Amino acid sequence: MDAEGAVRTVFKELEIDTDGVHGATRLREDLQVDSTELVEIALALERAAPVVIGTDEILAVRTFAELVTVVDNAPRR
Amino acid sequence: MPRADAVTGAPLAVGVDIVDTERLRAMIERYPESALDRLFTARERETLHGARGVRWDSVAGRFAAKEAVRKVFGPCGAVPRWNDIEVVAGRHGEPVLTLLGDASALARRCGFRRMLLSIAHEKRSAVAVVFAL
Numbered sequence: 001m002d003a004e005g006a007v008r009t010v011f012k013e014l015e016i017d018t019d020g021v022h023g024a025t026r027l028r029e030d031l032q033v034d035s036t037e038l039v040e041i042a043l044a045l046e047r048a049a050p051v052v053i054g055t056d057e058i059l060a061v062r063t064f065a066e067l068v069t070v071v072d073n074a075p076r077r
Numbered sequence: 078m079p080r081a082d083a084v085t086g087a088p089l090a091v092g093v094d095i096v097d098t099e100r101l102r103a104m105i106e107r108y109p110e111s112a113l114d115r116l117f118t119a120r121e122r123e124t125l126h127g128a129r130g131v132r133w134d135s136v137a138g139r140f141a142a143k144e145a146v147r148k149v150f151g152p153c154g155a156v157p158r159w160n161d162i163e164v165v166a167g168r169h170g171e172p173v174l175t176l177l178g179d180a181s182a183l184a185r186r187c188g189f190r191r192m193l194l195s196i197a198h199e200k201r202s203a204v205a206v207v208f209a210l
Contacts, residue, residue, distance in 0.1 A: 035144050036101055043108040055158045
């Protein structure tokens with residue numbers, strides 16, 4: 001699965017609405033992702049894909065595209 | 078940089094956060110080891126268990142405190158990791174906040190000398206307020 005596919009799958013698992021989501025969609029402002037969900041997104045991505053998502057990286061994410069990039073560049077387990 | 082106190086000119090900031098205890102519990106129980114490691118220091122993890130198992134009100138209160146601390150750093154342009162912020166109970170049960178590693182260095186760069194923390198709990202939620210001086 002590619003990085004964007006993994007992110008979209010995790011969003012669906014966490015019941016985050018992905019309709020109309022595009023690269024510039026802001027996680028906090030547009031999707032109302034809060035800090036608890038941000039943690040869960042990182043943990044769910046690590047479970048869904050063989051990657052390690054760093055805390056610094058997930059905290060710095062603002063948009064959907066940035067999250068996909070973090071997954072794309074994440075170290076493989 | 079944080080806003081300066083109008084009288085003394087010293088940096089001053091406040092952060093507040095509220096956490097849904099059940100939602101945080103559900104998330105941690107889905108990822109028991111990795112979630113706790115990511116959010117809490119080893120010292121905190123040692124003290125999250127009581128005689129009846131995990132003290133979820135305490136878990137939620139400490140996470141709210143960490144988020145409140147992170148908010149006071151917002152104007153500095155950087156925020157610390159959750160496990161660089163440590164909250165443990167003091168001698169009288171009061172929350173004791175310690176900044177570790179990069180968070181400590183960041184506080185110095187922001188000009189913060191002290192942080193005051195208060196935590197309150199309700200049945201399903203915890204709220205924390207932090208003043209940075």
